[in-house]
Amino acid sequence: MAKLSELPAGVLSIILEYLSRHDYYDVLRVSRLLYRETLPFLYRDIKFEATKSRSCARKLALLLRTLLEQPHFSSYVRIFKLRGPLPFWTKYNPWPEDAKAGPASVNLWGLKGCTTLSKSQKIFASNEIYSFVDESMHKEQDQFKNRSKDALATLVMTRFTELKTLDLGDGFLMHSLFLPQVLKRAPRLFPQLEHVVLGDKRFDPENSVSYMDLDLIRPIFYSDTVCTFEYLMTQPWQLNWNRPVAPRNETLTMLRLFRTNITRGTLDQLLHATPHLKRFHYEQELLYNAHTPAAPPLSPYLNLDGLNIALANLKNTLQECKLTVTLAPGSLSPAEIKLQGFQFPAMQGTLAVLKDMRNLVNVEVPMVMFLGWAPEFAASLEEVLPWGIRRLTLRDDFLLHCPWATGHAMSKKVGRIADYLEKRGVHAPQLEHFAVRIKPSAKDGTWLEDGIREVNMPEAGGNVLCGVEKEKRAELWTWRFGEGIGRGKVKEERVDSAMVMGRESMFLPLEGIRLA
Structure with a gap:
């Protein structure tokens, strides 16, 4: 029988990749060899989520104690996440309040009373904070009293010198006083950092972010290592970089702005600082209610000239572009807008900047940005889409x-x-996938489905497959093009296509659906 030590190099690591965190706890107790091999996997991905209990701070304190006693463990951590809504970060202080404590207790940054750490560890840890905050914060110490979760999370985070992914939710972003100071020093603290996420991708109406400190954003655009950046950004009063040198991130290749209401001017500033961006996702939220039916709050987002100018910064590099436009929380519902007879201002211009993007192959955009809102306007798609597009x-x-x-x-x-679509051989010879995304909740009758169903497709060659894919909140009316896609290939497409797997889907060959 072969021994573990006799396994080919790398086999054990491949096996460990498929185990859960619970499995790691069991495996590392088996032998010293498995302990050494499993430990890096156990510490590779660390997540803390503040809840209604006091466990989050206590677990942070336990981890900090472990890292102080075993410093080499910190080199295993590649991903660090801090989640949970703001009220859960500010409440549930696990350390008893010392009513007799004087000003000296403030110097421990909220760690006084922490029984998990020894006295020397608390002093050492609290002194460490001085090394990554500005001198002005050394003097204003009263604001740090009882901020144990903030201090513990920050102290734990700053020990991960091999960190590659930093993922911070809305609650911690709003709670932490130290985080902007940490990110200002990211090149020194996290020299391997590649991926940063700031904000919760799912909206929490009870704990929404109304403002984000620009000190959280600026360092990313000066970084020499960050490749992907995803963040919620509400419009600041003004965007000042506050450095003598203009920002320029040569490594950033993917940028996602989600639930954002920033203006076109701010977007232009951000994209101007990312000359090598390949993937760009821009998810806009517009506030529209009884107080904002007139043009000023809405029109800046409907004027596509500003969007064209901002996206022109990426004309030589962009490969994937995804744009969405939704109503922000607090807006009227579609039914209320219709009932009260509000009319949206007309879309101005069309998204023509994409036409000259020679590397652009994947596009997902609102059709109103191409076809307009005014009844008499409709651009020809070949006038606004690049010749080399593959997915639309x-x-x-x-x-x-x-x-x-x-x-x-x-x-x-x-x-x-x-x-x-009929002339794709001339205008888009590499087109492989075309879809129209329709949200069932947004239906007002079946006029859109009826219109799409009437699209007349060429049948010659049998190289077209069309159907409807069911998503969680939408339907995708889809056409796929290519040699052998049509007759006789339906079963293969259903099994092998990454586009189909994991969804309820219906795909029929072209002759199975009569579109005209």
Whole structure:
């Protein structure tokens, strides 16, 4: 029988990749060899989530004690996440309040009373904080009293010198006084950092972020290591970089701005600092209610000239572009907008900047950015899309509020889609996938489905497969193109396609659905 030590190099690591954290606890108790091999996997991905209990701070204190006693453990950590809503970070202090404590207790940054750490460890840890905060923070110490979770999380984080991914939720972003100071020193503290996420991707209406400290954002655009950056960014009063040298991140290749309401000018500043960006996801939220029916709050986001100018910074590098437009929390519902008779300002211009992006192959955008809102306007898709595009998805964002929702104008605009697909051999010879995304909750009748169903597709060659994919919150009306995709390949597509796997899907060959 072969021994563990006799296994080929790398086999044990491959096996450990498939185990859960619970499994790691069991495996490392088996032998010294498995202990040494498993320990890096156990510490590789660390997540803390503040809850209604006091366990988060206590676990942070235990980890800090471990790292102080076994410093080499910190080199195993590659991913660090801090989650949980703001109230859970500010409440549930695990250390008893010392009513007789004087000003000296403040010097321990909220760690006084922590029974997990020894006295010498608390003093050492609290003194460490001085090394990564500005001198001005040394003098204003009263604000740090009883901030044990903030101090513990920061002290733990700053020990991970091999960290590659830093993922921080809204609650900790709003709670921490130390985090902006830490990120200012990221090149020194995290020399291997590649991926940064700031903010919760899922919206929490009870704990939303209304403002983000720009000190959290600036360092990323001066970084020499960060490759991907995802963050929620609400519009600041003004964006000042506050450095003599203009920002320029030569390594950033993926940028995602989610739930953002920043202006086109701010977007232009950010994209100007990322000359090598390849993937860009821009998810806008617009506030629209009884107090904002007029043009000023809304029109800056509907004028596509500013968006064209900002995206022009990426014309030589961009490969993937995803744009979405949704109503922000606090806005009227689509039914209320219709009932009160509010009219959205007309979309100004079209998203023509994409046409000259020679490397752009994957596009997902609201169709109103191509086909417009005014009934008499509809751009030809070949005028706004690059020749080398491979995947194209048109979203139904804001379609319910468009004047061209029904009648002859709608038919004309959907006809532009049909013309583009029919002549794809000339305008988009590499097109492999086309889809129209329709949210069931946004339906106002079946006019859009009816229009898409009437799209007339060429049948010659049998190289077209069309159908409907069911997503959690939407339907994708999809066309796929290529040799052998049509007749006789349906079963293979359902099994092997990454686009189909894991979803309820219906794919039929072209002759199975009569589109015209």
